Amino acid sequence: MIEFAVFFFFAAVAVIFALVVVLHRNPVVGALSLVASFFALAVMYVLLDAPFLAALQVIVYAGAIMVLFLFVIMLLNLQYQREEPTRPIQQFLGYFGSAAFGVSLVYYISKYAVIASGPKTRFVTSAKTIGIRLFEAYILPFEMVSILLLAAIVGALVLTSKAAGKQVTE
Amino acid sequence: MAIDATDIALSLLKIAIVLGVMLQVTPIMAWVERRGSALIQDRPGPNRVGPFGLIQSFADALKFIFKEDIIPAGAHKWLYTLAPAMGLIPALTTIAVVPWGRPFRIPETIEYNGLVATVGWATAGFLLLLAFVVGAATGRLSHKPGVSRLNIVIGWLVTGSLAGLAFAIGGILIYLRSRYIVEVPAAGGRLFEPIVADVDIGILLIFALASLGVYGIVSAGWASNNKYSLFGGIRASAQMISYELSLTLAAISALLVAGSLRLSDVVWGQTGYFVLFDTIKLPAWNIVSPAMWISFIVFSVSAFAETNRLPFDFAEAEAELVAGYHTEYSSMKFALFFMAEYMSMFTMSCVVTTLFLGGWDVPYYNEPPTFIGFFFSALAFLAKAGFLMFVFVWVRWTIPRLKYDILMRVGWKVFLPLALVNIVLVALFIAKGWI
Numbered sequence: 001m002i003e004f005a006v007f008f009f010f011a012a013v014a015v016i017f018a019l020v021v022v023l024h025r026n027p028v029v030g031a032l033s034l035v036a037s038f039f040a041l042a043v044m045y046v047l048l049d050a051p052f053l054a055a056l057q058v059i060v061y062a063g064a065i066m067v068l069f070l071f072v073i074m075l076l077n078l079q080y081q082r083e084e085p086t087r088p089i090q091q092f093l094g095y096f097g098s099a100a101f102g103v104s105l106v107y108y109i110s111k112y113a114v115i116a117s118g119p120k121t122r123f124v125t126s127a128k129t130i131g132i133r134l135f136e137a138y139i140l141p142f143e144m145v146s147i148l149l150l151a152a153i154v155g156a157l158v159l160t161s162k163a164a165g166k167q168v169t170e
Numbered sequence: 171m172a173i174d175a176t177d178i179a180l181s182l183l184k185i186a187i188v189l190g191v192m193l194q195v196t197p198i199m200a201w202v203e204r205r206g207s208a209l210i211q212d213r214p215g216p217n218r219v220g221p222f223g224l225i226q227s228f229a230d231a232l233k234f235i236f237k238e239d240i241i242p243a244g245a246h247k248w249l250y251t252l253a254p255a256m257g258l259i260p261a262l263t264t265i266a267v268v269p270w271g272r273p274f275r276i277p278e279t280i281e282y283n284g285l286v287a288t289v290g291w292a293t294a295g296f297l298l299l300l301a302f303v304v305g306a307a308t309g310r311l312s313h314k315p316g317v318s319r320l321n322i323v324i325g326w327l328v329t330g331s332l333a334g335l336a337f338a339i340g341g342i343l344i345y346l347r348s349r350y351i352v353e354v355p356a357a358g359g360r361l362f363e364p365i366v367a368d369v370d371i372g373i374l375l376i377f378a379l380a381s382l383g384v385y386g387i388v389s390a391g392w393a394s395n396n397k398y399s400l401f402g403g404i405r406a407s408a409q410m411i412s413y414e415l416s417l418t419l420a421a422i423s424a425l426l427v428a429g430s431l432r433l434s435d436v437v438w439g440q441t442g443y444f445v446l447f448d449t450i451k452l453p454a455w456n457i458v459s460p461a462m463w464i465s466f467i468v469f470s471v472s473a474f475a476e477t478n479r480l481p482f483d484f485a486e487a488e489a490e491l492v493a494g495y496h497t498e499y500s501s502m503k504f505a506l507f508f509m510a511e512y513m514s515m516f517t518m519s520c521v522v523t524t525l526f527l528g529g530w531d532v533p534y535y536n537e538p539p540t541f542i543g544f545f546f547s548a549l550a551f552l553a554k555a556g557f558l559m560f561v562f563v564w565v566r567w568t569i570p571r572l573k574y575d576i577l578m579r580v581g582w583k584v585f586l587p588l589a590l591v592n593i594v595l596v597a598l599f600i601a602k603g604w605i
Contacts, residue, residue, distance in 0.1 A: 055374035063381025
């Protein structure tokens with residue numbers, strides 16, 4: 001009962017703040033609303049029996065990535081970009097396409113989805129087990145993600161190095 | 171295990187206690203800061219407002235209430251108003267996972283013996299004396315012309331509540347004396363764990379909420395429509411996210427020793443003793459072991475950086491950026507930033523005592539699981555956290571501010587490798603069985 005109420009409250013928070021991100025004209029307000037939305041998502045993770053993931057969501061996403069977003073927005077003083085008004089045919093296609101997509105999604109999911117009876121094995125939640133699994137069964141994705149991060153760092157360094165004054169052709 | 175009304179009531183009591191202590195931190199620390207800085211700078215400090223300037227914080231609080239609340243032209247009204255709240259929320263909520271006393275069993279009966287009588291009547295007498303003093307002062311004030319009605323009303327309210335509290339305690343004592351042994355209703359026999367939220371991911375919550383603390387500063391800096399505030403906010407955010415890394419990695423060494431993310435497990439692991447050469451018995455606090463010295467230093471320095479205290483106070487940078495991110499803030503909004511800073515200092519001190527100084531463990535005393543054991547353990551915890559708060563003040567008025575690029579370089583190139591090296595060192599010590 002309490003879980004129900006908590007779920008609906010935080011789901012509403014997540015959706016409302018996500019809408020603010022999309023619709024508000026000020027990018028700083030948008031970034032901060034995204035933080036609030038991530039926080040609501042972290043509560044969802046707790047409701048799904050994964051407190052470790054919830055804490056990581058707040059630490060990594062809301063606490064580090066969004067800070068960098070805000071940093072960039074404020075340093076570059078990004079303002080609201082006034083777009084040219086959309087033409088009627090664009091508006092019609094947009095509304096019609098998304099409505100059609102939404103309706104077909106709901107229809108096909110309700111027709112074909114099978115409600116699973118729950119995971120076969122107990123969901124792993126303790127940090128210790130996650131750590132052990134990460135280094136035993138899931139070592140390959142772990143190493144691949146670290147190489148991906150290394151590629152991102154190297155790319156950032158190359159793009160911002162002094163040589164970027166000339167044309168970077170790659 | 172079902173949760174019933176008594177559990178909820180005990181939780182509310184814990185929340186009330188912790189919140190009460192957190193709200194007292196700011197006035198007490200304001201006095202400590204001003205008298206402590208005066209001591210270090212060889213000057214008297216505030217000594218006019220009360221004996222030894224003790225009422226100064228009260229006067230400051232009244233000033234904050236009555237000052238004009240400004241919103242500068244061109245500021246983003248919503249973010250400007252919300253930023254102090256965004257700064258205060260992480261500061262207030264992080265203390266929920268810190269264990270501040272030994273878990274004890276609530277006694278089923280309370281006996282009216284000499285100790286209870288002395289303590290009870292002494293408290294009631296002291297409160298009555300305070301009520302008399304405040305009442306006399308208010309009475310004198312009400313006869314002066316031109317004193318605002320609000321002050322007099324507040325004075326009588328305080329007098330009335332102090333006197334009422336004294337009479338209530340007296341009434342309870344008389345009731346106890348007539349009954350001689352009173353049963354504790356509903357909560358008797360239960361285990362009272364003095365930690366508001368003993369979650370499995372305790373330390374991760376501290377990191378999560380510490381990283382959320384950046385948003386208050388950054389929003390305040392940006393929303394003030396002031397280039398000095400913006401600079402303060404941006405520099406502070408870069409500094410805080412850089413030192414979060416070394417904070418996290420230094421804390422991991424303490425967690426390796428404890429083997430669990432729960433802070434109560436971390437403290438229980440430190441309640442034993444190290445025996446050196448079969449003779450010397452040292453308390454098993456993490457700081458006693460040489461493998462933890464580096465991480466203690468790295469964690470403490472990163473705590474200074476996280477709370478924006480000198481030598482890392484680029485967010486405020488007095489005399490450099492006017493007042494940094496809170497330049498445009500006055501009255502209650504500034505008071506909220508002020509409170510947030512001292513509260514996060516207190517929380518960091520509590521976390522350092524929990525991770526490295528043995529938390530609530532009283533050295534060389536085996537605390538029994540009774541109220542007396544809990545009382546002494548809570549006192550020990552407060553003493554350790556209080557000492558670290560004094561160190562915060564001491565360092566602020568001793569060490570000059572680092573230059574910003576040096577600060578960032580030290581954060582990434584010195585403290586981060588040191589924290590990593592320490593993790594390896596602690597792992598080595600654990601593998602060899604020396605911890």
